[in-house]
Amino acid sequence: MLILTFFTKDVFYTSMRYILFAHTLLSDCVTLCLSNLLLLLHFFAKPMLMWLCAIIFVVASVCNYLTPLTLTAMTLERYVAVCMPLRxxxxxxxxxxxxxxxxxxxxxxxxxxxxxxxYFVSTTSDLKKHSMICQVEMFAVHKWQGHLRSAISQSYFLLMFVAIAFSYVHIAKAAKAASGEDGRMSKKGLRTVLLHGFQLLLCLIQLFSPMVESAVLQRNVMLFIHLRYFNYIMFILVPRCLSPLIYSVRDEKFFLALKYYALCGHFKNKL
Known part of the structure; x- marks a missing residue:
């Protein structure tokens, strides 16, 4: 419904803010579909050809990073809107x-x-012949590959944290100095950045989850299974379900359009 609403009015798909919002919706939809599929396959212990698992892994990994990176871009867009309105x-x-x-x-x-x-440098296995339960650990043959994964995740975390902190500090200064209409806009931008920061925190914790799960796996397998399921609920499902609810309801223009089409045109307020 949110994606269809985005395409109903040109004011949405001709605005950077709404385009980025729709981008998060699409990437979150793909992430939720793939993660649920993999969860069911893992629950029923259904093996999968490794080449197919590799394709799913690529798509899922890309979508996992798309949401926090897009949220960072949305935060920078709010920074430009508040602190550099003329540009x-x-x-x-x-x-x-x-x-x-x-x-x-x-x-x-x-x-x-x-x-x-x-993975390809470290192994000679043929992806076309082997079948396994599809999970990311199958691509980590050596311990250093897990460390490499953690290092990349931490680098991305630092990059996005700096962008969020930079935007928050400058918008907070603008909100303190502004008055009247500019002050209200700055304070609204500040609240938006805080929401981005909260959702990003949940998404970015997910980047650290494999490191924690790997340490737990070496000590207790059952605890590892429960921890992975908890991380799946808290750091994959929750932030991607909160995002559309928060941003579509907070934006008056988008909320009115959504309400109009959700009620099949019975809501007659001006869009």
């Missing part, structure tokens, strides 16, 4: 949406590319 139309135009999305996808592809290259 907002220039820097956050629809022409800049495609390069921004390409940069986000490029950064999202880097981790899984490094993981798979490390």
């Amino acid at each position: 907002h139309a220039e820097l956050c135009s629809t022409r800049g949406a495609l390069p921004t999305l390409l940069a986000i996808h490029g950064l999202s592809f880097i981790p899984c590319t490094i993981y798979l290259l490390a």
Whole structure:
């Protein structure tokens, strides 16, 4: 419903903010579908050809990074809107949406590319012949590959944390100095950044989960299984379910359009 609402009015798909929001919706949909599929296959212990698992792993890994990176881009867009309003139309135009999305996808592809290259360098197994329960650990043959994965996740965490902190500090300064309409806009931007920060925190904790799970696996297998399921609920499902609810309800224009189409046109308020 949210994605269909996005395409109903040109004001949505001609605005950088709404384009980034729709991008998170699409990546979250793919993430939820793939993660639920893998959960069911793992629960019923259904083996899968390794080449198919590798494809699913690439898509799932890319989507895992797409959401936090897109949220970071949305935070920077709010920073430009509040702290550089005269340049907002220039820097956050629809022409800049495609390069921004390409940069986000490029950064999202880097981790899984490094993981798979490390796997192919470390093993001679034929992906076309082997079948296994599909999980990310099957691509970590040596301990150093797990350390490499953790190092990449921590680097991304630092990158996004710095961007969020930078935006928050500057928007907070603008909110303190502004008054009237500008002050209200700055305070709203500050609350938006805080929401981005909360959701990003949940998403970024997920990047640290494999490191914790690996340490637990060496001590207690059952605790590892329960911990992985808890991480799946808290750090994959929850942030991706909160995002559309928070941002669609907080945005008055989008909420009115959503309400109109959800009620099949019976809501007659001006959109």
